[in-house]
Amino acid sequence: MQIVDAAAIVMGRQGFQQTSVEDVIREAGLCGKGHFYHYFKSKEELGYEVLRHQFDLFAESGLAVLRDPMLAPLDRLDRFIDWVVESQAERGCCEDVSPCGALGTEMAEQHEGFRRHVDALFERWTAQLQALLWEARPLLVDDFDAEGLARFMVATLEGALFMSRVKREVAVLQGIATELKRFVGSHVRLAGCPEGTLGARSATIDVERRTVGTESGQ
């Protein structure tokens, strides 16, 4: 629906509260208040719709690559991270790629209902990543924790998106994305790692690294 598109745009720019119903109407083009309230029970209902709409966009154009059957699992992950960076760059860091981003945060803080909704979006995002990691487990070290790693990725990306928005530049996000790829790469088995996967293309350096595994660290 035209109204939801318009609302998503203007709310992405100004936030939920800061956007009046009249702003939405103006952005949508041709209608008065009556028209709006003919389609929506309240501004709140519109809010839910916008949230859903944003997630659908995110899922269609971003999350979809996580399931691309033509690519190896870790390549998909790689592509997905690139997609996040590129999308944010396109939007000039004002709007948000993630449906849980600026708008989501703000709305989650308002009603309990919104909060649950945003939480659910987080879960869906995490679940997708987790599924991919699970699929890729033959390539990964034995004891890796798919859920933990998935959450870690979501948190890092979300935080980086947030920083890049506040700073109004993508460079930060870019750098963090590269580090993140490296981190994921550090869970890849050395043996049996197909070429072109994570870590490989992201690392600009060729010194290998190791974590400290045991207590002594020696």
Place this chain on the structure above:
Amino acid sequence: MQIVDAAAIVMGRQGFQQTSVEDVIREAGLCGKGHFYHYFKSKEELGYEVLRHQFDLFAESGLAVLRDPMLAPLDRLDRFIDWVVESQAERGCCEDVSPCGALGTEMAEQHEGFRRHVDALFERWTAQLQALLWEARPLLVDDFDAEGLARFMVATLEGALFMSRVKREVAVLQGIATELKRFVGSHVRLAGCPEGTLGARSATIDVERRTVGTESGQ
């Protein structure tokens, strides 16, 4: 000042916009509008003050450990991460440890002035971490990027705080903090790593990990 304290509390709970000047007055206890506008030019000015206040708290009780002269650099980092998790746990995930968190995000979205302010807070936080990493560089691999790593840590923590707030549970933050420690640990040289530092205490497993360094990954 009493008013700022009160404002910080109630705004941490409800957000900046959602908090009316009268809410602040009520929370502060004993005064009417005139009293408030005697001390503050506007609600906006109060906003700046609250932001500053929150950062001071954050700097005093959290960032301070990054400079503790009694601890080795990487231990300080470790402690700092623990502090973030514990503080958030104490607050029950409603308010925010970070001055750039929920409140900061929301405010950054409003005026350009707030945005610049929050950006500056990010920079100060990042700079502290960067300084510590620089100090710890004898322990770290040669080519590590202090600024990049510092930003990565800030982004991850911020994202994790955000997630834990939306989910209303610390467990998520806890898990991510552990992963983050491991990530930092992966930058530590194997030789010459003193015991008790990062990675050592966070890793529950004793399998060593490596990143894929070169293109082939083989």
Place this chain on the structure above:
DNA sequence: TGCGTTTTGGACCCATCGGTCCTATTCTTC
């Protein structure tokens, strides 16, 4: 063309909120 139904648009209502201003009260100082 005329009638009835649906859609459109905007005037209006009411609550909220930031901010002003004016009156009490208290506190100080002589």
Place this chain on the structure above:
DNA sequence: GAAGAATAGGACCGATGGGTCCAAAACGCA
């Protein structure tokens, strides 16, 4: 204890915004 400054407290104003309601236009149908 009186004069005056400092502070408290709240009535009020104007603007904004969510939501209602009604009139006008458009459309279908005979």
